[in-house]
Amino acid sequence: MGSRPDSADGVYLDDAVQIAAKILVVGHFAVGKTTFIGTMSEIPPLRTEERMTQAGAHVDDLGGVRGKSTTTVAMDFGRITLSSKLVLYLFGTPGQERFVQVWEDMTRGALGALILVDPERLKESFPVIDLVEQYGLPYAISVNHFDETPVRPENELREALDLLPETPIVTCDARDQKSSADALIALVRYLQTRTDRRA
Amino acid sequence: MSTPGDPEALSVELVRPYVITNGRGLPDDDQFNLITLVTTSDQPRPSHLDPEKHSVLDLCSGGLLSVAEIAGHMKLPIGIVKVLLSDLSADGFLVVRAPVPPAQLVDVSLLQEVLNGLQARFG
Numbered sequence A: 001m002g003s004r005p006d007s008a009d010g011v012y013l014d015d016a017v018q019i020a021a022k023i024l025v026v027g028h029f030a031v032g033k034t035t036f037i038g039t040m041s042e043i044p045p046l047r048t049e050e051r052m053t054q055a056g057a058h059v060d061d062l063g064g065v066r067g068k069s070t071t072t073v074a075m076d077f078g079r080i081t082l083s084s085k086l087v088l089y090l091f092g093t094p095g096q097e098r099f100v101q102v103w104e105d106m107t108r109g110a111l112g113a114l115i116l117v118d119p120e121r122l123k124e125s126f127p128v129i130d131l132v133e134q135y136g137l138p139y140a141i142s143v144n145h146f147d148e149t150p151v152r153p154e155n156e157l158r159e160a161l162d163l164l165p166e167t168p169i170v171t172c173d174a175r176d177q178k179s180s181a182d183a184l185i186a187l188v189r190y191l192q193t194r195t196d197r198r199a
Numbered sequence B: 001m002s003t004p005g006d007p008e009a010l011s012v013e014l015v016r017p018y019v020i021t022n023g024r025g026l027p028d029d030d031q032f033n034l035i036t037l038v039t040t041s042d043q044p045r046p047s048h049l050d051p052e053k054h055s056v057l058d059l060c061s062g063g064l065l066s067v068a069e070i071a072g073h074m075k076l077p078i079g080i081v082k083v084l085l086s087d088l089s090a091d092g093f094l095v096v097r098a099p100v101p102p103a104q105l106v107d108v109s110l111l112q113e114v115l116n117g118l119q120a121r122f123g
């Protein structure tokens, strides 16, 4: 098992890092989650698997494998060191509702979520937005414009997605670092307004 | 590296997690989450450790990594990695940088630091 990375350059965090924060990058199939994380990450994006056992199945019963007792969900993630003591992780999470176990793990301790939306496939975003709301995570909407799609006015999108007036909508090209960083910044600014209100 | 459709790799995939956690279920503990930061302690390693635990310690001896990164580099599911880390930590082989408690996570100053960091790096 080759467990040590080929080169240690840039693999490890600085020893001084004390705090790790997490933001989720979510959205429907092929909306740009992996691209966004790859654009922003300082390390080559990594992939992890979460294995889930369906209710009632025995983990230790290998015979149960034949009965499809487990499913595997893959998540991409990346890392951004933000200061000498703070690191931010971005996790790309698929939006399927049935992966409840994964969502519990992913949302626990997350600052918030950036929901990537393709304006031509708005309906596909509904289940993802529902899920994020269900887990009580504050979020911002990032509209990824794919080539040659017409720009839709913000109020139209807000209405179609049934968003609160304060929920930020930004446009973003997940292939562009400045554009992707701006989307994250918009999310964090929004999170700040929420803590202000609570205080 | 295993490729989907390779029958041998598939069976290994299905069996190994069970074997390397000695049949225990996956822990639902709070000690390790995806972004808990981990590195090795100074405690010398015994030679009779499980190979998977050796691999974890090899990886972690290079510096600080999150649980998610350890799983990603080792190509093991998160749940399995948590089991291995719990054992190694209980035996004193790891230094764990405790995750920020939820109340502190929405701390105003933390969000400000995240914002400052993003602006400094990408602004």
Ligand SMILES: Nc1nc2c(ncn2[C@@H]2O[C@H](COP(=O)(O)OP(=O)(O)OP(=O)(O)O)[C@@H](O)[C@H]2O)c(=O)[nH]1
Pocket: A027, A028, A029, A030, A031, A032, A033, A034, A035, A036, A092, A094, A144, A145, A146, A147, A172, A173, A174, A175
């Ligand atoms: N024009 C445009 N293309 C994009 C953008 N983001 C991603 N793409 C392209 O869309 C395709 C899908 O992107 P991915 O990043 O793989 O999407 P994903 O959400 O990770 O997909 P799944 O993991 O399969 O759900 C790729 O070919 C990207 O190059 C964007 O903002 N604008």
Ligand SMILES: [Mg+2]
Pocket: A033, A034, A035, A076, A092
């Ligand atoms: Mg993807």
